Amino acid sequence: MxxxxxxxxxxxxxxxxxxxxxxxxxxxxxxxxxxxxxxxxxxxxxxxxxxxxxxxxxxxxxxxxxxxxxxLNRTEDRHLLRTLGSVIDTRTGFHEKLRAEGFEPHNFILEKTILNEGVSSEIGGKHHIIEGPVLKVHQLRYANDVVMKDETKYISLELCPKIQLLPTEVSYFKIYEEKYHLTIADVMQTLSAEIMAPDDAENRFETAEAIPVFVLDSAVITQTNHTVELERSFYRGDKYRFAIHANPKF
CATH class of the missing domain: 1.10.10.10 (Winged helix-like DNA-binding domain superfamily/Winged helix DNA-binding domain)
Structure with missing residues (x-):
């Protein structure tokens, strides 16, 4: 030395x-x-x-x-960068990511319930199904006092029994791996964009003017080809940027 x-x-x-x-x-x-x-x-x-x-x-x-x-996030406009297709980025929870960038995160739960009938979604040209019972968690994600993300997750209670007892600020991805010992093989994601008017029934961003939003649909697939999670979330388009990771395992 x-x-x-x-x-x-x-x-x-x-x-x-x-x-x-x-x-x-x-x-x-x-x-x-x-x-x-x-x-x-x-x-x-x-x-x-x-x-x-x-x-x-x-x-x-x-x-x-x-x-x-x-x-820390020192960019002038304080945009948040998120990476699509990256297991590592997905593994990092919303709270952990924001705190690491210097923001104070918190959630407001709109709905947390168990659905017995199951759910399905088409993502990336493939139909994904989670048989019931399913945990539905719909919450608003805040950075400081700003709503950044309107998030709805559906989680398999067959693969993750009693996960509804955990707080919603956890990284569910880590819970799948560490508590339920699931091996995640893939994360399928599609991203689209739209303009959301202030009087839109789906607009929960507390803005007086129309804003651009990113719409992210995703499915988390296990090594046994079971869908453990489906998500549909709206991100504020004026607060986020997205990157694409070409090698999602690393």
């Missing part, structure tokens, strides 16, 4: 900040941990810790206890 210099932590912090500026690390992404900095830059733990603190003090990232240090 090379000898630390007095300004080594500044060099490291500047390097990581430059990577953030260049888009290598996006809002909500985790930057290198203390141990990763130690090995990557061949410095002591003190220097690594100072580098992370420097990045945080300059407002580029935020440390979340027990999770890591995440890039």
């Amino acid at each position: 090379t000898k630390d210099t007095s300004n080594k932590f500044t060099t490291i912090s500047q390097d990581i900040i430059e990577r953030i500026r260049n888009g290598e690390y996006l809002p909500g992404d985790k930057i290198p941990s203390e141990n990763e900095i130690i090995h990557r830059y061949r410095v002591s733990n003190t220097t690594a810790r100072k580098a992370l603190l420097e990045i945080e003090l300059k407002g580029w990232a935020k440390r979340i206890k027990g999770k890591g240090t995440f890039v």
